[in-house]
Amino acid sequence: MSKPRIAVVGCGQWGQNHVRTLSELGALAAISDHDEARARAMSERYGVPALGLEEVAGSREIDAAVLALPSRLHGPTGRTMLKAGKDVLIEKPIALDPADAAHTAEVARESGRLLMVGHVLRFHPVFERLCEVVSRGGIGDIRHMVSTRLGLGRFLGMDAIWDLAPHDLSLVLKIAGGAPERIETSARSVLSDEIDVADIRMDFAGGLSAEVHVSRISPFRDRRFTVVGTQGMITFDDLAPEGQKLALYAHRVWREGAGFAFHNADPEYLETVPGLPLDRELRHFIECIETRREPETGAAEAVETVRILSAASPYPSSRAGE
Known part of the structure; x- marks a missing residue:
């Protein structure tokens, strides 16, 4: 055909x-x-x-x-x-x-x-591998997500939220599997007449939460997406070298007596398949x-x-x- x-x-x-x-x-x-x-x-x-x-x-x-x-x-x-x-x-x-x-x-x-x-980032092979790890319970129950998209430029007549955040919101929605029940935003114009920096916080059913940070006035670039679970954390760093873009951290936090204790682990870099998103x-x-x-x-x-x-x-x- x-x-x-x-x-x-x-x-x-x-x-x-x-x-x-x-x-x-x-x-x-x-x-x-x-x-x-x-x-x-x-x-x-x-x-x-x-x-x-x-x-x-x-x-x-x-x-x-x-x-x-x-x-x-x-x-x-x-x-x-x-x-x-x-x-x-x-x-x-x-x-x-x-x-x-x-x-x-x-x-x-x-x-x-x-x-x-x-x-397009939904079709990034590193993100697809991250989804596989999360869906099979590789970091336990999902509790929180953090997505960061920072850089300098792109003053194209559209504020930073509409220009930058769609990428991150798509990743968040995929992991959450549903729409947020609550949305809060802190945004500010700094060097232009439009929104230059913003933090978007979302609450989903079942206690899952997410935060998206975007900026077009950062002196450095940052493109990271992290999922936090009860048995570990996993990060997709789009700017990391090949072979280090997907890191699994076996960090854990648990209740101990009247307080909490934690275990800090070195990152395990996971293999991913090649391919252009x-x-x-x-x-x-x-x-x-x-x-x-x-x-x-x-x-x-x-x-x-x-x-x-x-x-x-x-x-x-x-x-x-x-």
Whole structure:
């Protein structure tokens, strides 16, 4: 069976990565971009037609679309593609408010098409291994999660919560297996006119909690995700050298008399399989199109992520998505 024929709509910096990867996978059918010169160059480079949005939606030669557009355009464009019978992968976030996100999810359901959100870190082989360890009880019962995303820059007309936190919220939601019951946020503008730093705290059913720290004014980079359990802790450090990205700590804390005692263990670095997250994400999208299975990062997660983002920062920016 031939691979699904997929168009990429939006060929900016991240969209070009989708174009290149889909071409390597033999699934690229067309590209679309508002910049005509860029569209022509991409068309010539990859040997696929450059089409307008209406042409993509109306083409019988295209089965699905990947949207990498300014966030304010994701909902309207995604709904157009879904109504035209295309399966759709939309880059995060799929909308700038929960109602718009829910509308897109409803159109996907009514049209019988697949809707997937581009939470690429969910397909990182190190995170997938972390999930395996956690799900089999490798650190006992899960109690807490901490996700940190710090760095300098990306002042792109969208505050740090909406720009950076979707990555981390996706990881948290996967481990939690459900939506948070309570969300609290501390956020501040420091060097710009928008939110530069934020802490998002979430409480889930059963006593599970999580915290997400994001900053775009940090002098150093930090990309770590930690899960704390009753029998240990495990950390995915995306900036660590190969072979040290996933560390298992057999730390334990227990009640002793009127107080508590603890055991401190050296890290055990776990082996992980190689693989590029975007390649794995797009392979998953192709498999879902072929089998009609629900994507790992489907409509429900897309809507819930936007709900949390909106609760944390109701107004992402007056210039968001420009």
